[in-house]
Amino acid sequence: MRESFKGQTAVWAAGLLGIFGISAASHAVVVYNDGHTPGYQTSAPTGPLASAGWQFSGHVGSFVGTPISPKHFITAKHTGAALGTFTYNAVSYTGVSIHDDPNSDLRIVRIAQTFPTWAPLYTGSSEVGKEALVVGRGMNVGAQLNVGPDRAGWLWPSITYGHPRTWGTNIIDGIETFDAPYGETLAFDFHPSGGATEATLTAGDSGGGLFINDGGTWKLAGVHLSNDFVWSLTDGGTRFNASVFDGRGLYRYDSSPPTYTYIDPSLPDALGGSSYSTRISARMSWINTVIPEPTTLAVLPALSCVILGRSRSRLR
Numbered sequence: 001m002r003e004s005f006k007g008q009t010a011v012w013a014a015g016l017l018g019i020f021g022i023s024a025a026s027h028a029v030v031v032y033n034d035g036h037t038p039g040y041q042t043s044a045p046t047g048p049l050a051s052a053g054w055q056f057s058g059h060v061g062s063f064v065g066t067p068i069s070p071k072h073f074i075t076a077k078h079t080g081a082a083l084g085t086f087t088y089n090a091v092s093y094t095g096v097s098i099h100d101d102p103n104s105d106l107r108i109v110r111i112a113q114t115f116p117t118w119a120p121l122y123t124g125s126s127e128v129g130k131e132a133l134v135v136g137r138g139m140n141v142g143a144q145l146n147v148g149p150d151r152a153g154w155l156w157p158s159i160t161y162g163h164p165r166t167w168g169t170n171i172i173d174g175i176e177t178f179d180a181p182y183g184e185t186l187a188f189d190f191h192p193s194g195g196a197t198e199a200t201l202t203a204g205d206s207g208g209g210l211f212i213n214d215g216g217t218w219k220l221a222g223v224h225l226s227n228d229f230v231w232s233l234t235d236g237g238t239r240f241n242a243s244v245f246d247g248r249g250l251y252r253y254d255s256s257p258p259t260y261t262y263i264d265p266s267l268p269d270a271l272g273g274s275s276y277s278t279r280i281s282a283r284m285s286w287i288n289t290v291i292p293e294p295t296t297l298a299v300l301p302a303l304s305c306v307i308l309g310r311s312r313s314r315l316r
Contacts, residue, residue, distance in 0.1 A: 041166050041167045041168060041197065042164050042165070042166050045133070045167060049133055049169070051218055052133040052211055052213070052218045053066075053119065053133050053135060053209055053211030053218050053220065054133070054135055054167055055089075055117070056117070056118065056119035056209065056211075056220070057135045057165060057208065057209060058073065058086055058087055058088030058089070059086070059087045059088075059137070059165070060073070060075055060079075060081045060084070060085075060086045060087075060095075060109070060207070061079070061080075061081055061082070061084065061162075062079075062137065062161035062162035062204065063075060063076070063079045063081060063137060063161070063204070063206055063207040063208070064135060064136055064137055064165065064205070064207050064208035064209065064224075065081065065086060065109070065207055066118075066119050066208075066209040066220055066223070067088060067115040067117070067118035067119060068108070068118055068119055068121060068220065068287075068291065069115075069118055069291045070114045070115050070118065071110050071111055071114060071115070071291075072108050072109065072110050072111070072118075072290065072291050073086055073088075073108070073109055073111070073115075073118075074106060074107065074108050074109075074220075074223060075107050075109070075207035075223065076105050076106070076107065076206040076207035076223055076224060076225060076278070077100050077101070077104075077105045077106060077107040078105055078206060078225075079107075079206045079207045081107060081109070081207065082095075082098070083095040083096065083097075083098060083109070086109065086111060088115065093111040093112070093113050093115070094111060094112045094113065095109040095110065095111055095112075096110050096111060096112045097109070097110045098110075099290045101283055101286045102181060103180065103181055103183050103283070103286065104181065104182060104183040104184075104278050104282075104283050104286070105181075105182055105223070105225050105278050106223060106278055106283055106286070106287075108287070108290045108291070119209065119211070119219065119220040120217060120218075120219040120220065121219060121220055121280055121284070121287070122212055122214055122219035122220060122221040122280055122281055123280075123281050123284050124214065124281060125281060127172045127175070127186055127212060127221055127222075127279070127281070128172050128173070128174055128175065129171065129172065130171070130172055130212045130213065131169060131170075131171055131212070131213065132169065132170050132171070132172055132186075132188060132210050132211060132212050132221070132222075133167060133168075133169055133210070133211045133212075133218070134167065134168055134169070134170060134188075134199050134201070134205075134208065134209075134210050134211075134224070134275075134277075135165065135166070135167045135208045135209050135210075135211075136165070136166065136167075136201065136204065136205025136206075136207075136208035136224060137161070137162065137163050137164065137165050137166070137204050137205060137208065138163060138166065138201065138202040138203065138204040138205040139156070139157075139159055139160050139161065139163055139202055139203045139204040140157060140160065140163070141154040141155070141156060141157070141202065141243060142154060142155045142156060142157040143155050145242050145244065147233075147246070147248065147249040147250060147265075148249065150246065151246070152242075152244055152245070152246045152247065152248075152249075152250065153190075153242050153243050153244035153245050153246065153272070153273075154242060154243050155240060155241070155242050156202065156203065156229065156240075156241035156242060156243070159203040159204075159241075160203075160204070161203070161204045162204070163204055167199070168197050168198065168199020168200075169194075169195075169197045169198065169199060170188040170189075170190075170194060170198060170199055170200075170275075171188060171194070172186050172187070172188050172210075172212070172221075173187050173188055173189050173274070174187045175187065175279065176274075176276055178226075178276075182225065182278070183278065183279070183282060183283070184278075184279040184282040185222070185225055185226070185276035185277055185278055185279055186210060186221060186222040186276070186277045186278075186279050187274050187275070187276050188200075188274065188275055188277075189271075189272055189273070189274050189275075190243065190244065190245045190272035190273055190274070190275070191245060191270060191272055192245055192246065192270045192272075193269075193270075200227065200243055200245075200272070200273065200275050201224055201226075201227040201275035201276075202227065202229070202243055203229075203241075205224050206224050206225065207223060207224060208223070208224045209222070209223060209224075210222030210223070210224065210277040220280055221277075221279070221280050221281065222277030222278055222279055222280060223277055223278045223280070224275070224276075224277045224278075225276050225277055225278050226275070226276045227243075227273060227274070227275045227276065228244075228252060228273030228274050228275075229241050229242060229243065229244075229273060230252070230253040230255070231244060231247070231250050231251065231252055231253060231273075232250070232251040232253055232260060233250065233251070234251065235251055235260045235262065236260060237251070237260075239253050243273065244272050244273045245270060245272040245273075246270035246271070246272055247263040247270075247271050247272055247273065248263050248264065248265040248266075248267055248270065248271060249263065249265040250262075250263055251263070252273070
């Protein structure tokens with residue numbers, strides 16, 4: 001079983017960054033490849049992942065939203081996504097009303113027109129251990145981060161938004177509960193053993209979807225919220241933002257209360273930062289107040305076609 005960080009960090013509007021390897025600036029989800037040369041998944045996945053959720057992702061401002069009914073899409077509240085144009089499969093839709101969940105970071109926007117297809121929602125309780133496809137519009141990453149002679153991850157340059165949509169994969173490692181008003185999240189680690197398309201979140205991925213396979217149907221199970229990205233080389237030292245896949249020998253900074261947590265370099269396995277997506281199944285009671293019978297609606301397409309309370313960094 002992969003170890004997971006259970007500490008505190010800040011919450012930016014997240015952006016997807018895949019696991020290993022980058023020395024020059026690059027865009028959005030960076031995937032592992034051979035651990036040295038980064039790869040980017042900027043076009044729709046194929047094979048077993050061809051219908052895994054990419055097709056349900058649209059653009060709202062600089063971020064991502066996911067249609068979840070003929071008249072609604074869902075995104076992250078903290079991105080500040082407002083009424084305006086939502087672009088889905090090259091068609092523009094107009095938002096007419098916003099509905100914010102008081103007990104999570106979810107935001108649902110009603111549109112004036114009608115979506116032809118939309119994502120089914122995962123309403124079960126068996127997310128942990130499942131493979132996930134994650135979609136976002138994360139920012140560039142910068143120089144390689146080393147701890148001594150060993151690669152540890154990549155530094156973040158100045159934060160920018162509105163990058164191309166990208167995707168990666170991961171395994172859901174656990175359920176993390178943040179202080180109010182953020183609630184339950186699906187947590188997934190950035191880890192060297194994850195394979196070529198292992199992904200994490202960076203600034204700009206917030207609002208994007210996390211999809212899992214439920215009995216042969218890929219469903220929306222999470223909306224991206226936050227990431228462990230604030231680190232230091234020393235206890236109390238200068239902090240920097242980074243996507244870290246091997247934190248051994250580093251200090252992870254937690255903002256509430258301010259704490260530097262040392263990652264023991266003698267750990268047998270790499271321990272990287274985690275990413276967090278608001279758990280859809282935990283908020284179905286609220287979703288049902290906005291969208292009548294969302295579970296029934298969600299199956300039709302297949303037939304017709306800040307600082308958080310723990311304090312993880314809110315991704316923007």
